[in-house]
Amino acid sequence: MKPMATSAKPAASLNEIRALLRELPGPDLESGTAAVLRERQLTKPAGALGRLEELVQWLATWQAKHPPFINHPRTAVFAGNHGVAARGVSAYPTAVTAQMVENFIAGGAAVNQLCAAVDGDLRVYEMALDQPTQDFTEGPAMTDEAAARAIAYGMMAVEPGVDLLALGEMGIGNSTAAAALCLGLFGGEAKDWVGPGTGVEGEALVRKTAAVAEGVAVNKPAMTDPFEVLRTVGGNELAAIVGAILAARLARVPVVLDGFACTAAAAVLYAADRRALDHCVVGHRSPEPGHSRLLEIIGKQPILDLGMRLGEGSGATLAIQILKGAVACHTGMATFEEAKVSGRSA
Numbered sequence: 001m002k003p004m005a006t007s008a009k010p011a012a013s014l015n016e017i018r019a020l021l022r023e024l025p026g027p028d029l030e031s032g033t034a035a036v037l038r039e040r041q042l043t044k045p046a047g048a049l050g051r052l053e054e055l056v057q058w059l060a061t062w063q064a065k066h067p068p069f070i071n072h073p074r075t076a077v078f079a080g081n082h083g084v085a086a087r088g089v090s091a092y093p094t095a096v097t098a099q100m101v102e103n104f105i106a107g108g109a110a111v112n113q114l115c116a117a118v119d120g121d122l123r124v125y126e127m128a129l130d131q132p133t134q135d136f137t138e139g140p141a142m143t144d145e146a147a148a149r150a151i152a153y154g155m156m157a158v159e160p161g162v163d164l165l166a167l168g169e170m171g172i173g174n175s176t177a178a179a180a181l182c183l184g185l186f187g188g189e190a191k192d193w194v195g196p197g198t199g200v201e202g203e204a205l206v207r208k209t210a211a212v213a214e215g216v217a218v219n220k221p222a223m224t225d226p227f228e229v230l231r232t233v234g235g236n237e238l239a240a241i242v243g244a245i246l247a248a249r250l251a252r253v254p255v256v257l258d259g260f261a262c263t264a265a266a267a268v269l270y271a272a273d274r275r276a277l278d279h280c281v282v283g284h285r286s287p288e289p290g291h292s293r294l295l296e297i298i299g300k301q302p303i304l305d306l307g308m309r310l311g312e313g314s315g316a317t318l319a320i321q322i323l324k325g326a327v328a329c330h331t332g333m334a335t336f337e338e339a340k341v342s343g344r345s346a
Contacts (some may be wrong), residue, residue, distance in 0.1 A: 166311020
C-alpha cells in the first residue's frame with residue numbers, strides 16, 4: 001500500500017472514534033447456537049475436539065452465519081516508526097522498518113510464506129515511515145488529528161469478501177510503545193511490561209524501561225481515557241490496528257490478533273469497553289513477558305504457544321490453520337444419523 005497521506009483537514013477526530021463504540025453489533029446467538037447443536041450430532045464424543053468446537057462457535061457467532069467459513073482470510077500488517085526509538089530502545093535502527101516493508105512486498109518474509117500456506121492474502125500498510133511519531137518521553141506521541149487519522153486508515157483493511165482478518169505490525173520501537181500503552185492502561189511498573197523486544201539486554205534494556213516509565217509519567221495528566229493513552233504513548237501502526245478491529249466488528253469479520261504489540265493495541269478497545277474484543281481471538285502467546293500478563297487481564301487464551309516473537313502477523317496467520325481445521329471438521333464430519341453410528345447410551 002502507499003504511505004499514509006497527510007492532510008491539513010482531519011480525516012476524523014478521536015471523539016468520532018469513541019462514538020463508534022456505541023455502534024458495535026453484538027453476537028449473533030442464533031448462529032452460535034446452531035454451531036453447538038451441530039457439534040452435538042457429529043460422530044465423536046462430546047467435547048472430543050476441545051477448543052476446536054469453541055472456536056467454531058465463536059466464528060459462527062461473529063460471522064453471524066452457520067455454518068461459518070474461511071474462504072478469504074486476510075493478514076493486514078501495519079508498519080510505523082516511533083520517535084522514542086532514537087533513545088536506543090531497540091537492537092535495530094529505524095531504517096529496518098522500511099527495509100522489512102520492501103521484504104514483505106518482495107515476498108521474502110515469514111508472513112508471506114504463512115499466508116501462502118493458508119491460501120490467504122497479505123496487505124502491508126506503510127504509514128508515513130519518514131514521519132515517525134514524536135518521542136513520547138518529551139510529550140504526546142501524536143496529536144488528536146494524527147491518532148484519529150491513523151485509526152481511520154486502519155479501517156481500510158476490512159474490505160468486502162474478507163471473512164477472517166489476522167492483524168500484525170512492523171515498527172522498530174513498537175514493543176516500547178506497547179509496554180507504555182499497557183502501563184498507561186493497566187498500571188503497575190514499567191518493568192512489569194518491558195521485555196527484550198528485538199533482543200535488547202543490559203544497558204539497552206535499562207534505557208527501554210526508563211523510557212517507558214518516563215513516557216507514562218510525562219503524559220499521565222493527558223491520559224484521561226484509553227484513546228488518550230493511545231494518542232500519547234502509542235504509534236501510527238498501533239492506532240491502525242485499533243481501527244482495523246473496529247471496522248471488522250462493524251462488518252462482522254472475526255479477528256485474529258498477533259503477539260504483544262498487536263494485543264496491546266487491541267487492549268485500548270478492551271479498556272474502553274470490556275465487550276469490544278469479543279470478536280477477537282489471540283493467535284499465539286509471545287514470550288515477551290508483558291504478553292502473558294496482558295492476556296490474563298483481557299481474558300484471552302491464545303490458540304498457539306510456540307515461543308514465536310517475530311511480529312508481522314506471523315503467529316496470527318499461523319493460527320488460521322487451526323481455525324480452518326476447526327471449520328473443516330465442523331462442516332465435513334458426518335452426523336451419527338448420517339454415518340449410522342450409534343450415539344451415546346443414555
